[in-house]
Amino acid sequence: MSLATPLEAPRRRLISIDDGSAERRAIATIAFGPAARPVDVLFLHANGFNAMTYRQLLAPLGAEGLHVMAIDQRGHGLSRLDSTVTEGHSWLRYADDLLALIAALGTVPRVLAGHSMGATAVLLAAPRIAGSVATAPPMVLFDPVARPASAAASATADPGESPLVRGALRRNALFDSREAALQSYLGRGAFKTWPREVIVDYLTDGLVPRAEGGMTLACAPAWEAANFIRSWAHTPDEALCRPPAPIHILRAEKDSTCCWDEGAESFPWPPGVRVETVAGTTHFLPMEQPERARDALRDAVMAAGG
Numbered sequence: 001m002s003l004a005t006p007l008e009a010p011r012r013r014l015i016s017i018d019d020g021s022a023e024r025r026a027i028a029t030i031a032f033g034p035a036a037r038p039v040d041v042l043f044l045h046a047n048g049f050n051a052m053t054y055r056q057l058l059a060p061l062g063a064e065g066l067h068v069m070a071i072d073q074r075g076h077g078l079s080r081l082d083s084t085v086t087e088g089h090s091w092l093r094y095a096d097d098l099l100a101l102i103a104a105l106g107t108v109p110r111v112l113a114g115h116s117m118g119a120t121a122v123l124l125a126a127p128r129i130a131g132s133v134a135t136a137p138p139m140v141l142f143d144p145v146a147r148p149a150s151a152a153a154s155a156t157a158d159p160g161e162s163p164l165v166r167g168a169l170r171r172n173a174l175f176d177s178r179e180a181a182l183q184s185y186l187g188r189g190a191f192k193t194w195p196r197e198v199i200v201d202y203l204t205d206g207l208v209p210r211a212e213g214g215m216t217l218a219c220a221p222a223w224e225a226a227n228f229i230r231s232w233a234h235t236p237d238e239a240l241c242r243p244p245a246p247i248h249i250l251r252a253e254k255d256s257t258c259c260w261d262e263g264a265e266s267f268p269w270p271p272g273v274r275v276e277t278v279a280g281t282t283h284f285l286p287m288e289q290p291e292r293a294r295d296a297l298r299d300a301v302m303a304a305g306g
Contacts, residue, residue: 005263007055007059007060008058008059008062009030010030010032010052010055010059010245011030011035011049012029013028014026014028014078014080015027015029015101015104015105015156016250017097017100017101018103018104019082019094019096019273021082021083023080024136025280026079026081027079027080027097028071028072028078028079029069029070029071030052030055030069030070030234031062031063031067032058032059032066032068033061033063033064033066033067033194034065034068035067037065038068038090039068039069039105039109039110039112040061040066040109040306041058041067041068041069041137041140042070042102042109042111042113043068043070043113043114043115044070044073044113044118044119044121044122045071045072045073045115045117046116047119047228047231048185048219048224048227049076049202050076050202050206050218050219051071051072051205051217052070052079052201053287054115054286055123055201056071056195056197056287056290057286057290057294058274066298066301066306068297074093074099074264075219075220077107077205077207078208078218081221083220085222085223089133090233090234091120091121091124091230091231091234092124092234094117094121094124095121095122095124095125096125097121098122099125099129102209103130108129108137110137110138110140110300110301110305110306111127111139111297111300111306112139112140112213113140113142113297113300114142114258115141115142115143115145116142116143116145117231119139119142119143119144119145119146120144120145120146120236122139122141123139123239123247124236124239126139126239127239127244128232129244130241130244135245136225137263138245138246138248138300138303138304139245139246139248140248140296140300141247141248141250142250143249143250143251143256143257143283146240146259147256147258147259148235148237148261149192164228165228168221168222168228169201169225171217171221172184173217173220173221174210174214174215174216175215175216176206176214177214178203181215182199182200182268190284193282193284193288194287194288195287199289205218206218225234240270240273241270242270242302243272243273245272246273246274246300247272248274249274249276250276250277250292250293250296251275251276251277252277252278252281252282252283253278253279253281256283
């Protein structure tokens with residue numbers, strides 16, 4: 001049963017990358033807008049989700065004539081990358097994948113963007129992009145997981161203490177159908193503030209068929225939990241303290257993961273870093289206020305000469 005909503009269908013492409021493994025592997029991407037145009041926005045999703053989750057946000061920009069690409073990060077969606085949880089697992093793997101994807105594309109997008117873990121991966125990769133090209137692209141980041149390294153008491157979350165880790169490990173991964181998954185998510189948990197159509201889009205690539213019947217989550221609960229455990233292992237201080245390009249952060253008003261003791265907005269950010277709190281939002285602000293998020297992306301592309 002298809003649950004797709006009536007927006008532009010994305011172009012799908014598997015892009016082979018060199019991730020340092022013995023085999024060539026591929027990142028799954030979706031794109032909107034004119035393919036002949038350089039990529040205006042490259043978007044990275046939050047932990048546990050996938051590129052299609054953000055179709056309601058990104059497809060209208062494609063309809064306006066911008067070329068927007070979003071990716072399924074390692075261990076998520078339809079990407080074909082190793083997602084074995086190793087002792088040294090950290091979010092640097094996502095920064096490495098982003099750099100490998102940019103190398104495969106052969107050009108740097110006009111704007112890099114992301115939500116939560118995806119936004120942090122952009123920040124972790126940005127200084128290395130600046131070291132390989134003349135300049136890094138501007139960034140638009142939605143509630144990145146970011147705080148000063150000095151504020152991190154530990155590089156890892158205690159699985160027994162973190163509600164995010166416990167929730168991921170308890171997550172039901174098996175469903176009889178997409179419709180059954182939709183009904184179990186509507187109005188509940190992390191999806192409480194999400195419009196129905198956004199959950200539908202998430203499930204499009206968030207579930208994969210099982211050989212024995214039914215569906216299973218594309219992002220394994222153990223992988224999602226491993227990401228939460230290592231969420232503070234590498235803080236993006238280098239990019240935020242010495243920004244290689246303009247950075248616009250839109251943070252949640254409630255329970256933001258972008259937090260500083262002095263207050264994120266009043267903190268003395270260096271030139272080039274702009275932080276604003278979006279009223280009435282939670283950590284899922286791109287889903288809750290897509291128009292506001294879309295305005296920020298569009299403005300960044302225009303400022304970059306798009």
